[in-house]
Amino acid sequence: MTTTAPTREQREAKLEGMGCKRKRVEDVRFTQGKGTYVDDIKMPGMLYGDFVRSQHGHARIKKIDASKALKVPGVVAVLTAKDLKGVNLAWMPTLAGDVQMVLADGKVLFQNQEIAFVVANDRYAAADGAELVEVEYEALPVIVDPFKSMAPGATVLREDLIGKNTGAHGPRKHHNHIFEWVMGDKDLTDAAFNKADVTIKELFSYHRTHPSPLETCQCVASFDKIKSELTLWGTFQAPHVIRTVASLLSKIPEHKIHVIAPDIGGGFGNKVGAYPGYICAIVASIVTGKPVKWVEDRIENLTSTSFARDYHMTCEMAATKEGKVTGLRVHVLADHGAFDACADPSKWPAGFFNIVTGSYDFPVAHVAVDGVYTNKAPGGVAYRCSFRVTEAAYCIERGMDVMAKKLGLDPAEFRLRNFIKREQFPYQSALGWEYDSGDYDTAMRKVMDAVDYAGLRAEQAAQREAFKRGETRAIMGIGVSFFTEIVGAGPSKNCDILGVAMFDSCEIRIHPTGAAIARMGTKSQGQGHETTYAQIIATEIGIPAADIMVEEGNTDTAPYGLGTYGSRSTPVAGAAIAMAARKIKAKAQMIAAYKLEVHEGDLEWDIDGFRVKGLPEKTMSMKDISWAAYNSPPPNMEPGLEAVSYYDPPNMTYPFGAYICVMDIDVDTGVANIRRFYALDDCGTRINPMIIEGQVHGGLTEAFAIAMGQEIRYDEFGNVVGGSFMDFFVPTAVETPKWETDFTVTPSPHHPIGAKGVGESPNVGGVPAFSNAVNDAFSFFGSTHIQMPHDHWRNWEAAKKFGLHA
Amino acid sequence: MAKTHVTMTVNGEPAEGLVEPRTLLIHFIRENLSLTGAHIGCETSHCGACTVDLDGRSVKSCSMFAVQAQGAQITTIEGMAHADGTLHALQEGFRMMHGLQCGFCTPGMIMRAHRLLQENKTPTEDEIRFGIAGNLCRCTGYQNIVKAIQYAADKLNGVPHKEAAE
Incomplete structure (x- = not known):
């Protein structure tokens, strides 16, 4: 029997490297119900915590009486601010x-604020206890x-800040002022x-909304008194940061x-910060000596842990008549609610809002942001x-339309x-950013051709005439949006979280048989x-992706990293992977x-190993090199084949896109019937087109929700209106439009593999596209x-206001 | 609180336990039976992450008491794969068509799709979209979930499925 050597194509295909639509490894467990999410964790003797929350938007707390709650069978303890003060x-x-x-210290500043934490031996008893804690308020x-x-x-909202x-x-x-943040040249x-x-x-107001991942925020804290060790499982997008903060606090x-951080059921920014539930679970575990689980319900999620937006942007633009x-x-005017709990890099109180000049060549610009407190979450x-960046993109894209x-x-x-022209990159923006690469004209024209933009405008004009003649009751809107994002935070020269520089990391160990494990400082929540x-490693060092296990979320084994948010995983950790892989490849070449x-210089890389230049039959595969690395390395070389890389990016990356x-x-x-989207x-190098398309679909759906109805609204008394899935718009498959996707590829010149990140682009560009379509109509x-948000009622109201009901 | 003895059949196996009258079926399944595939996303019956199949119907198990399932035949996501370990056509379809991302809605979504395909073996895209409207997904935008269900329908009907995931 003869076997033929695999062809180059077969060797490439076996790797499942960058650019291929590799099916997801995660799906094998998720489709069988075998993921492990926080609420799946069960420990012997585990207790459950539940919050007593404020009924008022602003009130002084006169008295908290937990005596009835403590009589409920199963209730073990009730924590209040007084107890927490004991441990600072x-x-x-x-x-x-x-x-x-x-926990409320003297007063409450928003409805559903945490007042007391009831700990009981099951979740029903904890809820019973929470019902019976009596709180006496004096409304303010x-x-x-x-x-x-x-x-x-x-x-005065924040009495702790008086003086x-x-x-x-x-x-x-x-x-009630938090900060003023100013960028740009005012005089010019x-x-x-x-x-x-x-x-x-x-004035472009971007309303308050909420990330609302399908899994809420939750944790299990287990303090071992004998070892004085704390184990904390939680829905953490940034587990290492949580460990550092937990250490500093406790x-x-x-x-x-x-x-x-085990499997996480979506994050979307909701699971970056630290919440009272985590602190209370930790303290309760220390106090009781037992593991304590805290799981917020949906209403608690929507009304207490981290809203988004609430940015009120007055946009002024100047132009020539040409x-x-x-x-x-x-x-x-930035509404932060009762406490400024942004999860931005610490020196950026308004995040990267200074990307607000967008994709356009503004010679001068000036931005000022005032942050204020209100009685909201x-x-x-x-x-x-x-x-x-979503707020900035909305501001500039509406501004461009109005102008x-x-x-x-x-x-x-x-x-x-x-547009900033292709030859202007790297481009220095008037507000201080250096855009890495772009080809905006090509992207815009490709989309306009794809949808027959001129034809659409002609159809719109005809439909408008038909509307005026009374032949139709529909008006047609065409929304154009062109966005430039800024992701991959970020360079340590200007990005840190509480002093921790925003690098990210990867450790790769190649096992003797040529299989590998990669451990990361990031944490997937569905990405x-x-x-x-594994695809990046496969392409870099020729080990099939199927032979590489990627592990994240355990701070004992993973190298320190800043986590997953702000589309930073591929720009920062993706770069760390390539750099670690290249260290391994360098050693492999010596072997x-x-x-x-x-001589090393006589070797060249060929898909899955090295070959001698000019002698293609003289080769050594990575698989054989791996074995040799452990068992017969060159004299004076340390055995083993592993590397770690901490990557401090030289710049952000700037993905962009054109949406209609x-x-x-x-x-x-x-x-509103979305006829076409x-x-x-353009996210630079594309690692897995299937996953990119999936991310774009999901981000566009969230953009659709936000633009067309999703809102966390408060009435004048500080009551949350829309704090459950009954009122908070999460689109079903029926409302969700069908998406058409396309791409161009403009690699990032400073990223080791040219990738820019994509998960958030569709939300950034999608919201203005929807809003511009409504406004265009x-x-x-x-x-x-x-x-x-452009919900049915607001659209109806606009139609009435502009005399379209007659 | 006084407890009630409940018995039911879950994934073909007899299951029993002592529950309070108010114990939700989802808590009984997840905590008493340690079947954690079905998830809790809202506790108000909107999201469908807790969907299981009960006596031939899709049920949101957060909105039903365990005592109401006395004697019921229940299938959860854990009961979907074949005895030899191979995946059900829906599980395969979700993977092939990239019908999931974070995976939290997936067990409920697959259980709902399973019942939908019992009710209608050849659903149109609109029928699929309407049929899964009780299940929310925050990651995928549903487009590939629809394709995943079409993939499974084709496979179950013995029809070749051509379309690749986008």
């Missing part, structure tokens, strides 16, 4: 430099509107506006804290976006006239890291040279801007 944990630091009450005036927060006589005129980010202008910008032919000024040495932008000025996190209308230009044409990271009795949305709005019902994404009837 009544308050905790936020990632944004503020402090936050763990409530502020829910951020525009009223800094009024002269406004009630503190300086916060974590500089001077405070008012007792003012000058540009003074000589502008055309200017616009418009004074337990960091090596005695074991943080484990349609060239000459200046941008933006003021933002604390936050705001980056919901499927790099820090405040285009004022100039009488088509919005796509106006964008084309103002498929176990699948895609191969010794074994093949040639076509919709028909029924003016009598307000129902075409999304082109109404713009022909006299509207300049309609605030989101």
Whole structure:
């Protein structure tokens, strides 16, 4: 019997490396119900914690009486701020430099704020106990509107800050003011506006919403008194940061804290920060000596742990009458709720909002952001976006549309006239960023051709005439959006979280048989890291992806990393993988040279091993090199084949994309039918096209939800309206539009494999595409801007306002 | 609280336990029976992560008491793979068509799709979308879930399935 050597194509295919649609490794367990999520963890003697929460938006707490609760069979303890003060944990630091009450200390500042933590031997008893804790309140005036927060006589929200005129980010202008953050050149910008032919000024409010992953935030804390060690399982997007914060707060040495993030049921930014539930579970475990589980329910999730957005952006733009932008000025009023609990890099109180010049060549710009307190839940996190990039993209993309209308230009044409050109990269933006690479014209034109943009505009004009003649009750909107993201935080020169630099890491160990394990500082919440990271290694060092196990989430075994959010996994950890793999490859080359009795320089890489240049039959595969590395390394070489890399990126990456949305709005019902949504994404090098498409579908669906209805609203008394899935819009398969996807590839020049990250792009670019479509439809009837979310009622109201019901 | 003895058949095996009258079926399945495939995403019957098959119907097990399942025949995600360990057509379809990401909705989604394909062996795309409207997914945008169910329908009907995941 003869066997033929595999062809090059067969060897390539066997690797399942970068660029192939590798099926996901994770799915084998998830499709069989064998994932391990936090609530699946069961330990002997485990107790359950449940919160007593505030009924009021703002009130003084006169008295907390837990006596009835403590009589409930099964209730073990009730913790209040008084108990936490004993261990100096009544308050905790936020990632944004503020402090936050763990349990209400003297007063409550938002509805559903945590007041007491009831610990019991099952979850039903804990809930029974929580019902019976009696809290006596004295109601205080409530502020829910951020525009009223800094009024002269406004009630004082944060009494702990009285007399503190300086916060974590500089001077405070008012007792309800948090920070002012300013970027750009004011004088040059003012000058540009003074000589502008055309200017616009418009308030774009990006409403408060919530990431609402299907699995809520939860943890199990287990303190071992004998060993003085704490093990904490939790839904953590950044497990190492949680370990460091837990150590700093609890004074337990960091090596005695074991943080484990098991499978996570979606995160979208909700699971980056530290929440009172984690602290209370830890304290309860220390107090009771037993493991304590805390699982928030959906209402608690939507109303207490980390909202997103609530940015109110006044956008001013200057342009020549020929349609060239000459200046941008933006003021933002940022509503952070009761505590500034952003999860941005610590020195960036408004995140990377200064990406607000977008994809356009603005010579000058100026931005000022004022953060204020209100009686709403604390936050705001980056919901499927790099820090405040969604807000910035919405601001500039609405601004471009409003300006285009004022100039009488088509919005796509106006964008084309103002794009940063391909030859301008690397491009220095007026607000301080260096864009790495881009080809905006090509992307925009590809999408316009794909949807027959000119044809759509002609159809829209015809439909408008038909509407005026009374032949249809629908108006057609075409939404154009072109976004530039900034992801991959980030370079240690300007990015840290509480002083921890935002590098990321990878450790690869090749086993003697040529199989491997890679351990990472990041943590997947559905992104498929176990699948895609292995593809990078497969391409880099020729080991089949199927032979590589990727492990994340255990801080005892994983190298320190900053976790997964802000689309940073591929830009930062993906780079660390390539760098670690290249260290291994360098050693492998030395081993191969010794074994093949040639100089290292005489070898060349060939798919899955080295071969001697000019002698293609003289080869050594990575599999054979792996065995040799352990068992017969060259003299004076240490055995083994492993490497670790901590990657501090030299720059951010700048993914971009062009989206077009076509919709028909029924003016009598307000129902918007999304007829077509075409999304082109350029995320640089594509590791797994199947997973990229999946990420784009998911991100567009979240963008659809946010733009078209999803909102956390408060009434004037501080009551949350829309705090369950009954009221909070999460689209089903029926409402969700069908997505058409496309791509161009413009690699990042500074990233080892040229990849830029993609998970958040569709949310960043999607929201303005939907909103621009709605606004486009109404713009022909006299509207300049309609605030989101564009639910049926608001669409109906707009139709009424502009006389379309007659 | 006084407890009630419940017996039922879960994934073909007899199951029993002592529960409070108020114990939710999902808690009985997850905690008493240690079958943690079905998940809890909302506790208000909106998300469908807890969906199991009960006496030939899709049931959101967070909205039913364990005592109401007295004597019932229940199938959970753990009962879907074949005895020889090979995956059910739906499990295979979800993997092949990239119908899942974080995996939290997947067990409920597959159980619902399983019942849907019993009710309608050749559903159209719209029928699939309507048929799974009680199950929320935050990751996929449903497009590949629809394809996964079409893949499974084709496989169960013995029809070759051509389309690849996007």
